[in-house]
Amino acid sequence: MPVALLALAIGGFGIGLTEFVIMGLLPEVSTDFGVSETTAGYLISGYALSVAIGAVGLTLLLTRVPRKAALLGLMVLFILGNLISAVSPDYATMMVGRIVAALCHGAFFGIGSVVAAQLVAPHRKASAIAFMFGGLTLANVLGVPLGTLLGQAAGWRSTFWAITVIGIIAFVGIALLVPAHTGRSEETTPAVRSELAAFRSPQVWLSIAITVLGYGGMFGGFTYIAFTLTEVSGFSAGAVPLLLVLFGVGLFFGNIFGGRAADRDLVRTLGVLLVALTVVLAVFALVATSQVLTVVALVLMGAVGFGTVPALQMRVMGYADRAPTLASGANIAAFNVGNALGAWIGGLALAAGLGYTSPLWAGAAVTAVGVLVLLVAVRAPGGERRTSVPVPA
Secondary structure (H helix, E strand, O other), X not given: OOOHHXXXXXXXXXXXXXXXXXXXXXXXXXXXXXXXXXXXXHHHHHHHHHHHHHHHHHHHHOOOOOHHHHHHHHHHHHHHHHHHHHHOOOHHHHHHHHHHHHHHHHHHHHHHHHHHHHOOOHHHHHHHHHHHHHHHHHHHHHHHHHHHHHHHHHOHHHHXXXXXXXXXXXXXXXXXXXXXOOOOOHHHOOOHHHHHHHHHOHHHHHHHHHHHHHHHHHHHHHOOHHHHHHXXXXXXXXXXXXXHHHHHHHHHHHHHHHHHXXXXXXXXXXXXXXXXXXXXXXXXXXXXXXXXXXXXXXXXHHHHHHHOHHHHHHHHHHOOOOOHHHHHHHHHHHHHHHHHHHHXXXXXXXXXXXXXXXXXXXXXXXXXXXXXXXXXXXXXXXXXXXXXXXXXX
């Protein structure tokens, strides 16, 4: 893999750390600012909403900017947001920092996916995208536990200072390693009208719907997984962080496998993984009373769930004709919409009194609908009868 992909992966690592590490630091943040746990939790939901806005809005604004310059600008935004968080004197300023950092999230992964795919040979595009997203998965496996420990030992602000430094390293790496031209000359960079024209394709919308449903199903089960692990499986609360690390290990290796498999056969890979995720979620709900089987199911849920990501991103880029950047960013927004949808449906199941395994069943149902949408997409006009979807250079 080109060394430039490492710079993109470092950026993905920092962005993933920014998104998820706050979960382990909420007690310290709420105490420091004198706000309730619920109010502190808005730092998470505010970030997620800003990701969805930035994924489309900033990507659209940057369509005429050379992609390397766009990535560098987004990293500046990321560094600024985390710097604001690190020095914030009050809760409102902290929220501003979270929003500023989040705005770059979707656009970075959207534009970065296109750049990553254009850095390699056609038969390795999904693997290149998976490599970049590997930074995000590594943030879950190593970054979040270490960032939480740092914040607990040296104050939560120290974690955001560390993330700021990671952003600077990513900025330097992109500046030095990513080619100035990534498959297009500046003169042929698509205009806003061309990027928007990609959404005339029903297959782009179907791809986005598959992302929302497929990824949303996994997060429907994952959002409330701590309750499942403690109330059904009988694990202690202290064991949950370690179990989540195992889940992160599944994410990491699933992402690598999914990228390689999608390079060989995108359609089959996506179909098999979505069906497998539906089955894993349902089986997890059935075996959750067994601690051994719960651990196995948790790792498989991470592996199969995140294994779909390269294929989901490749599919929407492939059907965005010759202007894949905005569609790629919109698909990143779709991942976050899926997160919110899955969490909402899982919460409804819990509120209905269906038990602590009900979010897993709800997630399985949502993913099953995603499988049906994929079948419709394959058979719809313009649906693929081939084994891969080319990403335009």
